[in-house]
Amino acid sequence: MEELLKGNYKVTKNIEIEAEEKSENNLTINFKKVALNSIGGSMVYVERNTLVWEGEEEAADKKNEIKSS
Amino acid sequence: MAKVLLVNPVVREEDIPRHIPYGISLLASIAMKKGHLVQIYDANAWRKGFDVLEKVFRADDWDVIAIGGLTTTYRFIKKAFQLAKKNSPKSILMAGGGFITSMPQDIMGWIPEIDLGLVGEAFVTFPEVLDKIDRQDFNFSSTTGVVFRHKNGKSYLTPAKPVIKNLDDLPYPAWDLLPLDIYFKNSANLFSEESFTAKRRMDVNGSLGCGLVCKYCWHLGTTGDMIVEEDKAGENQVVFTYGRNIRYHSPSYIVNMVKHLYEVYNIDFASFIDENLMTMDAASRGIWLNEICDLWKEKGLQPTCRQKNIPHDEDCRGVHWNGTSHAGLHKFETLKRMHEAGCTHLVYGLESFDPNILKNLGKGSTAARNKSSVGICLSSGIKPIPNIILGFPEETFDSIKNTITAMKELGITAKPHFATAYPGSEWYYSYKNSIIEQYEGDLEKYIAELGDASSISATISHHFTGVELIGLQEIIYKKDLRLLALAEKNWHRNRKQEQINYPQDSINFKSKSVRGPMEAEGRTF
Structure with missing residues (x-):
């Protein structure tokens, strides 16, 4: 295990880090960091993983429907 | 003895960790010499996130959790204190460093979890408050150099703690408490060929503060630049001034420390993190840097490429180094000796080439000096790294x-x-x-x-x-x-x-020289 804490005595509890979760997180975090540092021109980054669109277009359509009826 | 956790916050999140927490490892060293039980969690090196930080807070029954850093680490520090209070509610939460020194009353208001802040230089204050905590004495009203929280929630700032007179009284930082392999992995940088090929670079510090009065700069309350005064409401406030207590390590302290790092950690590059080497050299009347260079060679630290006057390559042995310079204070002869001793590049805060801007800046340089400095530095063999501001x-x-x-x-x-x-x-x-x-x-x-x-x-x-x-x-x-x-x-x-x-105008700044207090000689750590 990596020695996260360093000192002149041994601490009471070990610090456990779940390896898989850690590496997955690290990959996501590292990718985001590198991608954001490269932004420019065609290099863009989308932060979301999922997005359900409930935006203006639909709302405007509904408004028009009401008007025409 | 007090059980202390020191946390180094994440610095410049967008970049890899490049600089060891010099001040924190010095404070750890001082506390251990006094017999305290000390652990360092270097969050900046590890970059493990706040979940792991919470586990660190739960790893022991800490008497003190101390977190300190520059103002630019404020976001991390605020969250860290919130998590410290949640996970270790009985610990005394202590703040230190530039972020609290520059605005102690504001910070105590914004981060109510903080119990105690060390304001200004903490070499004496830190062991002093640990000793009080050991004795279960939590009344800090007569301790200088702190901002403490009263039971009523209000914060009180005490008078400034005198800075120590002789930096050589300080022990070496507790390097063994840092994850050095992470920093060594990030040794290379793009300032010179030698620093680009560095494999085991380490930060060293030869002085505190700077004699100049640049309007964009401040000196962490460690250079005689800080006093404490009452405002109109009768509350103590930090006041920063043009006052200066110039302090630098002796050349032998510095070179012996680098020699120690060379022998124990096999370093190949030393980065001087001093605010400005040239202002210290000027204060010594041009003796300091020349002596450092002579000792560097005498102690066998001069890189082989400079000994043999051959191009640098990856087989080079010895310790290269870099630092900071000043266009109005550098001298070609000194630069030449620095190059011979292994200096590779010097950062020059030129800032601008406009006469009017430079005149108002307090930097002590001119457009003509800024222009000539690049050529002078280059002709010594050292690469200038000119910084510009807009x-x-x-x-x-x-x-x-x-x-x-x-x-x-x-x-x-x-x-x-x-x-x-x-x-x-x-x-x-x-x-x-x-x-x-x-x-x-x-x-x-x-x-x-x-x-x-x-x-x-x-x-x-x-x-x-x-x-x-x-x-x-x-x-x-x-x-x-x-x-x-x-x-x-x-x-x-x-x-x-x-x-x-x-x-x-502001209560917190005097554009004149009012020196902060400094101790008499003879401090023992």
Whole structure:
């Protein structure tokens, strides 16, 4: 295990880090960091993983429907 | 003895960890010498996130959890204190370093979890408060150099703690408590061929503070620049001044420390993190750096490429080094000796090539000196790293033209920093009202957004908006005088002539020399 804490005595509890979760997180975090540092021109980054669109277009359509009826 | 956890916050999140927490490891060393039980969690090196930080807080029954850093680490520190209170509610939560020294009363208000703040130099204050905590004495009203929280929740700032007289009294930092392999992995940087090939680079510090009075700078209350005075409401406030207590380690302390690092950690590069080596050399009347160079060679640290006068390659042995310089204070003869001893590059805060800006800056340099410094440094064999700033209060199209013209002449390519008013600096107090206005009344938001001045926060330019400065930064980077002329033409056409950022007076800054206190000789750590 990596020695996260360093000192002149041994601490009471070990610090456990779940390896898989850690590496997955690290990959996501590292990718985001590198991608954001490269932004420019065609290099863009989308932060979301999922997005359900409930935006203006639909709302405007509904408004028009009401008007025409 | 007190069980202490020291946490180094994440610095410059967008970059890899490059610099060891020098002050924190020094404080750890001092506390251990006094017999305390000390652990360091270097969050900046590990970059494991807040989940792991919570586990660290739960790893022991800490008497004290101490977190300190520069103002630019404020966001991390605030969250860290919240998590410390949640996970280790019985610990005394202690703050230190630049972020609390520059604005102790504000910070105590914004982070109610903090019990005690160490304001200014903590070499004496830290062991003193640990000793009190050991004795279950939690009354800090007579301890100088702290801001403490009363039972009623209100914070009180005590008078300034005298800084120590002799830096050589300090022990070496507790390097063994740091994850050095992470820092060694990030040794290489792009300032010189030698630093680019560094495999085991380590930071060292030879001095504290700087004799200059640049309006953008401040000195963490460690250089005689800080006193404490009552404001009109009768509350103690930190006051920063032009007062200076110049202190530097002896050449033998510095070179012996580097020799120790060479022998024990096999370092190949030493980065001096001093504010400005040349101002210290000037204070020693030109003796200090020459002695360091002589001892560097005498102790066998001179790199083999410099001994044999051959090009540097990866087989080179010895210790290369770098530091900071000043266009008005450097001397060719000293630079030459520094190069012989292994110095590879020197950072010069040239800031601008405009006479009017330099005259008002307090830097003690001129456009002519700035221009000549590049050639002088290059001819010594050392690479100059000139830093440029954009967005000074007096910045105009003419000043930018002067800077671009000089950059073209000297062959400099730079994307300038934006002029930024960090808490503690003269600029901050002069423009505080304007900053608050630009952040819609939320000063804490400004503090939380402060980074390394490579992006826009609040502007202090009397003529240009943030949007304009971003465009002008690009023009300077491209050294494009045609685009600058076009921008000026449009600016005059569209500009509503008004000035918004008037400087103001402040209780927290005196533009005169009032020295902070300093101890007499004879401190034992």
